[in-house]
Amino acid sequence: MTNIILDLDTGIDDTLALLYVIARRDEFNLLGVTSTFGNVETETSARNSLTILDLFGRTDVPVFIGERAPEGKTAYQVMPYIYRIHGRNGLGEVDFPSSQRKPEEGAVSFLSRMITSHPDDLTIVATGPLRNLAEVYRKYPETMKIPHKVISMGGALTVEGNVTPFAEANYYKDPKSASFVFSLPIDLIQIPLDVTERSHLHLSDTEEWKGERGMLIRKMTEFYIGFHKKDFSYLHDPSAVCAALHPEYFSYLSLPMKITDDGRSVGDYMAAIPEKKVAVDVRTECVEEELKRSWKKLLG
DSSP states (O other), X not given: OEEEEEEEOOSHHHHHXXXXXXXXXXXXXXXXXXXXXXXXXXXXXXHHHHHHHHHTTOTTSOXXXXXXXXXXXXXXXXXXXXXXXXXXXXXXXXXXXXXXXXXXXXXXXXXXXXXXXXXXXXXXXXXXOSHHHHHHHHHOGGGGGSXXXXXXXXXXXXXXXXXXXXXXXXXXXXXXXXXXXXXXXXXXXXXXXXHHTTSEXXXXXXXXXXXXXXXXXXXXXXXXXXXXXXXXXXXXXXXXXXXXHOGXXXXXXXXXXXXXXXXXXXXXXXXXXXXXXXXXXXXXXXXHHHHHHHHHHHHO
């Protein structure tokens, strides 16, 4: 069983990633969820995670409030265009039943404790900006020496970015934190748009989601698919969590990766930084089947 922590900016595709982990509870030991900004503000991210966890009976999983702004800034404001992707509530404007739990403060200290207490046996999947992890390694530098794995959904190497022609949203929103984390000697796997845009969730796939909970998730997902103006959406964050359980579905290159000030991911063999594993190819049919089968099991 894989000990896992999800570091989420809980919008719609983060929610789908969380649901995959919930569905695969026999394979994942979900130690907690930490919240960050991105698709929504940090507090909203935490509330959304609690909402989904409680809806699916995982009241045992704690949720922690993380950093509230990019490095060098005192606040984070959601850009209006994101509302068209995730809705103002981050969950496609769907009225989910609210959790009665409250999130806990201290995501950074929680991450540090878990890294220390699960040496060689912890995977952290970050599907938003990397500020929480940057603060862990700054405040608790000893954690860099404790073996653990980080999977970061972000970046665009050989495909066009989704914010600028060159930058993907997660690194663009906090390039300084991403640059710092990528410069460190840690076991980091990058899951960029190059592979996440090759796996799709079709509108027809959601027809198998039944019952009250399934219909809520279906309605949320329809909002997300509608933004893409196609009959499908990309599987960005779910691909990153799938890689935690099935790394064999992806092909990787080892590269010294730099994140530039404008959020670009650049492989630079001249850079004096440790190499990272970057996913450059994917067995699309395997990722799609794994995710859809798991969601159907949970929502069917």
